[in-house]
Amino acid sequence: MKKIAYLGPKGTFTEVAAKAVFPNDEFISFPSIPDCMDSVSIGDVDFAVVPIENAIEGSVNLTLDYLIHNQKLMINGEITVPIEQQLLVHENQLENWTKIEKVYSHPQAIAQSHQFLRSYLPNAEFEYTNSTGSAAQHVANHPDERIAAIGNSLAAEQYGLTIAQSEIHDYENNHTRFVILKKDNICLTEQSPLFNGDKTTLMVTLPADYPGALHHVLSAFAWRKLNLSKIESRPMKTGLGNYFFVIDVAMKMDEVLIPGVIAELEALKCQVTLLGSYPCFSLAKKNNEVKV
Numbered sequence: 346m347k348k349i350a351y352l353g354p355k356g357t358f359t360e361v362a363a364k365a366v367f368p369n370d371e372f373i374s375f376p377s378i379p380d381c382m383d384s385v386s387i388g389d390v391d392f393a394v395v396p397i398e399n400a401i402e403g404s405v406n407l408t409l410d411y412l413i414h415n416q417k418l419m420i421n422g423e424i425t426v427p428i429e430q431q432l433l434v435h436e437n438q439l440e441n442w443t444k445i446e447k448v449y450s451h452p453q454a455i456a457q458s459h460q461f462l463r464s465y466l467p468n469a470e471f472e473y474t475n476s477t478g479s480a481a482q483h484v485a486n487h488p489d490e491r492i493a494a495i496g497n498s499l500a501a502e503q504y505g506l507t508i509a510q511s512e513i514h515d516y517e518n519n520h521t522r523f524v525i526l527k528k529d530n531i532c533l534t535e536q537s538p539l540f541n542g543d544k545t546t547l548m549v550t551l552p553a554d555y556p557g558a559l560h561h562v563l564s565a566f567a568w569r570k571l572n573l574s575k576i577e578s579r580p581m582k583t584g585l586g587n588y589f590f591v592i593d594v595a596m597k598m599d600e601v602l603i604p605g606v607i608a609e610l611e612a613l614k615c616q617v618t619l620l621g622s623y624p625c626f627s628l629a630k631k632n633n634e635v636k637v
């Protein structure tokens with residue numbers, strides 16, 4: 346049985362993601378994304394599952410930055426999960442939920458529900474937590490405070506909270522991508538009904554700021570007809586204007602095309618690091634009934 350680290354406590358979206366990929370393994374919750382990544386790096390667990398991108402809010406920068414600057418882990422898989430945010434209260438507060446004074450949740454969950462909060466709870470303060478699960482746990486532990494959490498319906502069940510308003514995220518088609526991290530790049534099995542194609546992720550650092558540098562990088566992919574599913578720039582943290590690029594290619598590492606891209610970019614004096622070549626899984630809405 347494998348040990349899987351996830352952003353906890355129980356009732357987070359990350360737990361849903363982790364249990365969809367590893368239905369029969371052992372789960373260990375950690376209070377933060379860096380804690381999950383440290384635990385897999387020191388070998389306490391076999392894999393860590395952490396969020397990396399949300400359809401409404403964009404990248405989870407903490408994950409990306411920690412992966413690049415702190416723990417050099419490999420992406421071994423990806424799972425996309427539909428995200429439905431609910432406003433959770435203790436039953437004592439249900440009748441007066443519009444008088445809630447403070448809303449607790451993960452910054453991504455609050456940002457995904459911004460318009461709802463402006464319309465229905467315009468005077469409420471926000472209190473950011475490490476996860477939606479820890480927000481729900483806090484609300485459950487303070488039944489007489491005028492507070493609410495934003496989280497999923499599993500957290501409501503887990504902590505005995507009531508859904509005061511359901512599906513409060515501002516846009517439909519809210520999904521989050523989670524990555525499955527390990528020190529090396531072993532192949533997770535693709536034999537799953539959730540399998541949805543392969544990806545390879547590269548980190549590319551340009552040699553210097555010169556006209557057309559990014560164009561040269563992209564053309565190495567373009568003339569080989571490689572489909573990019575994402576390109577993201579993040580600061581190198583070495584000074585203003587210094588960025589690296591994280592590029593997702595919609596195919597598995599092969600013996601010709603991707604090695605050809607890497608060789609071409611290196612000839613352009615780019616630094617290229619393979620962050621992983623891996624299967625992607627997707628949890629369709631109707632399958633989102635994962636027991637946690």
Ligand SMILES: O=C(O)C(=O)C[C@]1(C(=O)O)C=C[C@@H](O)C=C1
Binds near residue numbers: 357358360453
């Ligand atoms: O707090 C949780 O439940 C998480 O799993 C984290 C997280 C995130 O970091 O994006 C995951 C999915 C949702 O987008 C909101 C929060």
